[in-house]
Amino acid sequence: MLIAATDLVALLSPSRIEALADRVRGSMPAERDRSLHQLVTTPAARVALDRLLTTWEQTAISGDVLAGILVGAAYARQQAQREISVELVWTGPTTPFVATRRTEQVLLDLIRHAQSDLFLVSFVAYDVSSVVDALNAAAARGIEIRILLETSASHGGSLSVDPIATMRSCVPSAGLYVWTDRPAPFTEGRVHAKVAVADGSTAFLTSANLTGHALEKNMEAGVVISGGHIPTGLRAHLHALIETKVIRRT
Template sequence: MEPVLLAVTEIVSLLPPSRVQSIADRIRVSTPEVAGRTLHQLVSTPAARAALDDLVSSWKTSAISGEHLSGLLIGASHLRRHTLREGNVELVWTGPQTPFVPTRRTEQVLLDLINRAKTDIFLVSFVAFDFPTVVDALNAAISRSVDVKVLLESSASHGGSLSVDPVATMRKHVPVAALFAWTDRAAPFADGKVHAKVAVADGEIAFLTSANLTGHAMEKNMEAGVVIDGGKVPQDLRAHLEALIATKVIRKL
């Protein structure tokens, strides 16, 4: 049975669900001998033809029926499609590149997240200054009625730890955004900081990064992160940030 399962896995990894369905439909009413002569008509690449040959060969030495094998193909295809919807995770890197591992830069990913947003964006950063491309993207999002929320570390004069005031900077450049601060840092979080750097759009795409909202972080620093497109993590991140507002851990300014 294991060779059949391996062959099924290879097929569904190479072909779209509609093509897997066509193969499954033909196998259901066929035999290994007949399928071996006809299935190649349904694919167009050498890799897919080789995978089909492996499937037919393993089917011949197994005791399963065409109907059983057809069900395995359809089930595996549905599982793969569901798994892909659960979320794609991609490495994000700013700084020195190599020709061996292709990555997208922090600025590219953040702008893509903002530009894709349809209903809401929540950004969290320690500091924010010298980030014109992000400013333009946020204001463009607001112009298409996207709700933009931003949580930042406060200046020392407002209960935070910074000598600069990122809240004032953000208010100046993105005046319509809803700004938030961590104002009540009771034990065990006394002297804590808003040190997270995350972004989430629509509960569908999340970006977790070492990069602040600064020009150096976008262009010059060595920064690393991951972008998660789809699945439960973006939903949970948005829900957690909104819960911090609802429970008054963070407050609108």
């Protein structure tokens, strides 16, 4: 019953859930209102409602109890949404059917709204003047900035360019980190993650490198997560890599 109610609550607005709760109050499964389906408008919601009603008919739960379950599930969902949000991030061709945020927009927002610390990880970094300007502005207001990048072949990495030197000249106040001591089974490993986390409260996971093409022209996808345990865990993990000397400052 709880699973069926949760599935339905995920597909309907709180006002529709309240209307359903009003309809079932004071009734028993065998007496349920046959017009309940008029309150749902999508095929997925109708299937979820059918599943809930079928489950209800197999119990002796009163309509008052079912109404309480629905209202409680709706409230819990609203609270969870206030505490954590996940948004789709997309660079490249868009359609009018799905709302997305652009990679550059999300990254700049994350940098500009950081309150204490910021950690960025990318494979390469160059040709990103908007990001560089935002990072320097963040540093100027006292934000601690750490950046982990893949290194050039001459410094133990895999790149023909040197993103560390580029970033050092562009954002001189940032702490720059590398992963060059790679024991088995990571001997041929690369810094291929593309993530950013601010204050342990907002995390951005993306396919995009810190390059102009990635932020403006490529087809790139990611998610930005605000609240919850994932940003906190990501920040703690990155800091632990420093503390355990898996990555080192250069």
